[in-house]
Amino acid sequence: MPTPSLRLARAATGELAAALAAIPIELGLPRDFPAEVLAAVPSPALPELDLTHLEFVTVDPQGATDLDQAFLLERAGDGYRVYYAIANLAAFVQPGGPIDVEARRRGQTIYAPDGRIPLHPPEISEDAASLLAGVDRGAYVWDFELDTAASVTSFSVRLATIRSRMQLTYETVDIPLLGEIGEKRIALERARGGASLTLPETEIVESNGTYTLVRRRPLRAEAWNAQLSLLTGMAAAELMLGAGVGILRTMPPAPAEAVDEFRLRARALGHPWREDMPYGDFLRSLDLNDPAQLAIMHAAASLFRGAGYTVFDGSAPGVTTQAAVAAPYAHATAPLRRLVDRFVLAACEAISAGRPVPEWVRGALPSLPSLMSASGALAGQVDRLAIDTVEAALLAPSIGAIFDATVISARATSGTIQLLSPAVSASCDGALVAGSRISARLDIADVATATVRFTAIQDAAAPGSP
Structure with a gap:
C-alpha cells in the first residue's frame, strides 16, 4: 500500500492545525459522502470459487484499514509460486450508480496531513471490501509461477473467496520468501533498466509548540512488497495488450536535454552520475539522509514527468511502455484507493477466463485518463501545500x-x-x-x-x- 508523503506524528495544534485543516476545504475536497451514495452500499455475494484454505497475509503501514492486497508465497521446485489477491471492489459498485458516479468525481483517495479523503465510503473501503484478517472476502486472485530468477513463466487471474490470516506491518513482517523474491525482482528491474523514485516519507513531529520534519526512507520490506505490485501491473498490461483492449500507465523516456541537465545538477551537488552507471542504479545509490543527495533525488523527479494513461480498444497503442518500469505496465493493485484499477481488474479477469471485456469497462475507458489526471493534480496540490505549510511553521x-x-x-x-x-x-x-x-x-x-x-x-x- 502506498503511504502519504507527509503525515503528522500526532495532532498539530494552533495556527498550524488550522492551516492544515483548511487545505482540503480550500481545494473543495469532500470528506463526507452524499446520503444516496451511502444508501447504495450493497452486500454482494462472495465468489463461488473457495480459496480460503490458502494462508494469505497482508503487509501495510501500521493502523491501515483499507487493505487492497494480500499474498501467499511458496517454493515450487527451483522457482516460486506467488498468489496475489486484490480486493474485489467492483462487486460493490453498480456501473452508473451513485457509488460509481461519486468515485469518478473523486478519482482517488487523497492523503491530507490530518486524515485521508477516501475514494469510496469507509463502509466499503475500510470494512466490507477490505482484505481484513480473519474474514472471508471476494478477491481477484492472481496466480504466478516464477522460475529460479523470479521471472514469470505463467500466470492467470480469477475471482475467488479468500481469508487473510494475519495483518502484518513493514516493521514486523518476517517472511523470508518475500525478501528472496523481492531482491530477485529488483535485480530483474535493474537488468531491464527500470528505476524507482524513492522519496522519503516526511513526518511532522511537534514538541512544546516547535515543529520538526523527520524524513524516513522506505524500509526494504516496502520495496519487496512493491515488487509484487509491479509484477501484477506488468501482467495486467500483458493481458490487455494481448486482447487489444484496456488502459495502460505509460510514461515516455526523459528528453536528452533533461537528462543532461540532471547530470549537471548531480555533479554540482557533489555526487556525479557516472556515464557507465544505469539511471536506476544511480538513484538506488543515493543516501537520502544527506541533504545534497536528497536534493538530487528531488531533482530526479524532472525525469519522471509525462506519466499518463493510454487507452486502446481494437489494437495495441503506439506507446506501451512506462519508462521508469521499463516495460508495459498498468495500475491494477489498489482498487479501494484508485479509480482506474477497478476497470483494469475486471478487464483482466474476463480476458484470463476467455470472456469478452465487459461493456461497462469498455464504455468507461475513454473517460478515465482525464479523471485520473484531475485527481492526481489535486493530490499533488495537497502534498505541496501541506509540506509548504509545515516548513513555514518549522522556520x-x-x-x-x-x-x-x-x-x-x-x-x-x-x-x-x-x-x-x-x-x-x-x-x-x-x-x-x-x-x-x-x-x-x-x-x-x-x-x-x-x-x-x-x-x-x-x-x-x-x-x-x-
Missing part, C-alpha cells in the same frame, strides 16, 4: 536567521535552495548559481499562506571547488 521562529544552503536551481534573479539543516527546500532571491553553496537569510515564514522566502547574502564556490 517561523527563525525569521532573520542565516542558513547554509545549496542552490538546486537558478533563474535570473531568484531560484530554489536546499538548506543543509533543517532539510527544507525554498525560494530564494538573489543572483544564484546552480550547485553553489550560499548563506541565505530567512525573510518570510508565514504559516497562513504557506510561504517561505530567503535572500542570498553570500555566494560560495560550487561543491568540490577550492
